[in-house]
């Protein structure tokens with residue numbers, strides 16, 4: 173399949189809601205993103221995962237026009253952001269990590285303000301304000317000043333403001349940070365509803381069960397590179413580990429097991445993960461292999477393959493030592509490289525290729541067109 177958006181259109185393929193091609197961004201000497209190739213289809217929810225500093229916020233800021241890429245191309249619904257930024261971002265909704273609410277105004281006034289910025293007036297603005305308030309549990313708070321709301325309530329207002337104009341592409345940067353369980357569930361239901369109506373959603377989070385609840389596809393960033401992209405089952409199938417987890421009284425005893433293991437370097441936790449193909453079938457074998465040490469066992473559980481174990485393994489924080497164990501090895505690292513022939517613990521970066529951007533600090537010109545529009549609006 174051609175990676176160039178223009179070539180794909182010529183072939184009659186569906187135009188993605190969002191397409192990034194070879195996008196790179198540096199902040200001075202820090203490479204925040206490198207060679208990102210990524211599509212989000214209409215109606216798709218994509219969970220954007222990565223450790224702190226992986227590049228998630230930078231990616232969203234580039235799409236939203238708050239920053240400009242050093243190299244590469246971004247298209248929104250087939251419109252290149254560098255050619256026609258206003259048209260490209262006409263149907264974009266962004267809820268950044270930093271709250272963007274107006275504390276002295278009421279919830280209703282905040283929402284109405286956004287409605288007007290999006291070109292909604294009069295009755296339409298009133299109706300949409302009420303409509304969007306409902307799924308966010310804001311109906312009873314509409315006439316309260318935002319300054320008097322809790323942090324979680326303010327985040328609900330902030331996210332509702334981004335969705336008010338029914339954007340066709342939504343960027344949500346950790347929308348559930350600091351919100352309660354009920355709000356989280358409501359937001360997830362609403363995002364799914366939006367996607368069901370064709371909206372494409374880029375949803376960044378550190379809370380992996382949310383990605384599962386959203387039934388989202390997944391993109392994993394690691395140090396600015398896209399290291400995995402696929403559906404949830406694909407990622408789990410390709411990268412997740414299954415294991416029998418053993419907890420010992422007084423630390424992990426010396427063991428010689430025929431399976432790869434993961435354990436703390438000093439065994440203080442007393443927890444050992446034995447990586448076996450079908451852990452539910454292997455528990456008796458593992459128990460037998462413990463021999464006398466089984467008397468020190470205080471807990472034994474099966475760890476099923478999950479998005480969390482796939483993520484940890486992809487990002488290098490949960491890779492098992494692929495050698496059969498001779499534990500505890502005081503100098504053994506918590507994780508180690510897989511043995512030759514063992515599954516690699518990182519996926520090949522799909523389409524990622526190194527493209528050097530200019531190694532210089534961002535200048536004033538670094539802000540994108542949306543930032544300039546906002547500035548212009550603020551200054552009259």
Ligand SMILES: Nc1ncnc2c1ncn2[C@@H]1O[C@H](COP(=O)(O)OP(=O)(O)OP(=O)(O)O)[C@@H](O)[C@H]1O
Nearest residue numbers: 199202203204222223224225226227228229230231
């Ligand atoms: N304004 C900036 N100036 C310099 N470096 C920056 C700036 N903003 C981000 N960075 C760096 O760029 C990299 C990517 O940061 P980014 O905020 O995109 O990560 P993130 O995945 O969103 O992290 P988090 O999960 O903590 O929000 C990090 O190394 C960060 O330190």
